[in-house]
Amino acid sequence: MKKKKIPMRKCVACQEMKPKKELIRVVRTPEMEIMIDLTGKKSGRGAYLCLNEECLHLAKKKKTLEKALEVKLGEEIYQQLQLELEKSNEQIR
16 A cells, blocks of 8 residues: 655745645735645645744745745734634644
8 A cells, every 4th residue: 555645845944844734824915815725735836834923924024025025024924824723733732
């Protein structure tokens, strides 16, 4: 039986390769909307971020998410990401 290959993605903040399931995806849709894609299946340009505060702060400070998505991000996206981080960290505990 063949072992299923785990898709790996790189965090835009820390540049670490991690399994896709361990990262949060932010997507810029073809309509230029920015949203958090929890399914990982929405169409558009995606960028991945680790599920930890340091990476979120680093991404915000260095604007790595904005560079990856090629668009200016509003504060509300970072707030949504913060909420998702808190939610996912609660599920882990």
